[in-house]
Amino acid sequence: MKKKVTPCRPKSSRYFQRARKHIPGGVNSPVRAFQAVGGDPVFFQSAKGAILEDVDGNRYIDFCASWGPMILGHAPKVVRDAVRNAAGQGTSFGTPHAGEVELAEELCKAIPSLDQVRLVSSGTEACMSAIRLARGATGRDGVVKFDGAYHGHADGLLVRAGSGAATLGIPTSPGVPRATAAHTAVLPYNNEDGFSRFMKKQGRKIACVIVEPVAGNMGVVPPQPGFLQALRKETSRYGALLIFDEVITGFRVARGGAQSLFRIRPDLTVLGKVIGGGLPVGAYGGRRSIMKQIAPEGPIYQAGTLSGNPLAVAAGLAQLRALDSETYQHLEQRSFELETGLHRAAQKHGVPLVMNRVGSMMTPFFQKGPVYDWSTVAQSDTAKYAKFFRGMLDRGIYLAPSPYETLFVSRAHTRAHIARTLRAAEEVFCEM
Ligand code: PMP
Numbered sequence: 001m002k003k004k005v006t007p008c009r010p011k012s013s014r015y016f017q018r019a020r021k022h023i024p025g026g027v028n029s030p031v032r033a034f035q036a037v038g039g040d041p042v043f044f045q046s047a048k049g050a051i052l053e054d055v056d057g058n059r060y061i062d063f064c065a066s067w068g069p070m071i072l073g074h075a076p077k078v079v080r081d082a083v084r085n086a087a088g089q090g091t092s093f094g095t096p097h098a099g100e101v102e103l104a105e106e107l108c109k110a111i112p113s114l115d116q117v118r119l120v121s122s123g124t125e126a127c128m129s130a131i132r133l134a135r136g137a138t139g140r141d142g143v144v145k146f147d148g149a150y151h152g153h154a155d156g157l158l159v160r161a162g163s164g165a166a167t168l169g170i171p172t173s174p175g176v177p178r179a180t181a182a183h184t185a186v187l188p189y190n191n192e193d194g195f196s197r198f199m200k201k202q203g204r205k206i207a208c209v210i211v212e213p214v215a216g217n218m219g220v221v222p223p224q225p226g227f228l229q230a231l232r233k234e235t236s237r238y239g240a241l242l243i244f245d246e247v248i249t250g251f252r253v254a255r256g257g258a259q260s261l262f263r264i265r266p267d268l269t270v271l272g273k274v275i276g277g278g279l280p281v282g283a284y285g286g287r288r289s290i291m292k293q294i295a296p297e298g299p300i301y302q303a304g305t306l307s308g309n310p311l312a313v314a315a316g317l318a319q320l321r322a323l324d325s326e327t328y329q330h331l332e333q334r335s336f337e338l339e340t341g342l343h344r345a346a347q348k349h350g351v352p353l354v355m356n357r358v359g360s361m362m363t364p365f366f367q368k369g370p371v372y373d374w375s376t377v378a379q380s381d382t383a384k385y386a387k388f389f390r391g392m393l394d395r396g397i398y399l400a401p402s403p404y405e406t407l408f409v410s411r412a413h414t415r416a417h418i419a420r421t422l423r424a425a426e427e428v429f430c431e432m
Pocket of ligand 1: 067122123124125127150151152153212216217245246247248272273
């Protein structure tokens, strides 16, 4: 076996020292910090295909994929060309323009539950706006979310959130008014009976139930058979709206999102980073009868200066138009190789590992499993993940720096990239 050469990152360390001076914690989003895995975050200078290059010139096979959106890999030519062309026409108009119409049409064509969409600039904004719409449309205040899910950092959603907040060990964030949080009920994921019991008592006060149809923010947790159907049935029964947060799953698990995979029609859908091809875009949409209640057509207010930004919309359209059936086949094949290969390597070295996967999103949980909700996710050996992460980083493989995140496979990952990743994993497992 080739001797590993641990990458040296002096420039990265210097950037981190500078960053810490003027940026809280040295990062612009807490999930980028290495608190859960130890060491300093790596600073990057470029990304192309499946490869990230750090400021010291070290190269890594990337499975973080900017936390999901880079389905085609980094900086594919179609997206670069689209952004370059769009930039030549102006970077922001603050007026209606052709690109946003085309993106809205593309989204409504791909996802049948969408008659109309409103574009925004982030997943947080989209979730927050969809909830306001649900509250305005139903005249109710109550919101249900699920333990371990993450729907952005708006007040009222940062209630025992997963993702960054779970990693940092802050069940609720200071600064969220108690009164706001009190409107949010947090229920266990994949617990149909618990949900039905809750709705029986509280259903008529609930404006909406927001769910990641495949959870990705406590690591990947697929919905158990019947769970999403129960959400659909009970919300309809009590007049609450069902919101699918497809910020991660939209266009990733299937072109039509998780809702097409599981054949459920939510009332509202939230989309995010994927539809911007790596530029800042989000969207929320649904039936015309609900969407028409948003300003200016209706009274429920929501707005954004940079919403539908022409560069972001051009990048998103270019990426979405390139997602053909061959792309999804490729994602499935490479993802299957990675999932089964990691599992086999772990078994060989006696490392307990559960691989949860839906399409090109997966998470290695260091435990015996099964892993089906936040309480079972939390039984994972986080120290083992940290060891795995650092071992892989040293061997030129970049994973999400947290045990409760998703690993993403892209169109740019080749069989050779997967094979190299598996060789690295085998070395790391051998040392665990
Ligand atoms: N919803 C889900 C399911 C997400 O995964 C995220 C972010 N990872 C968000 C909402 C928030 O999106 P953003 O970070 O773009 O605000």
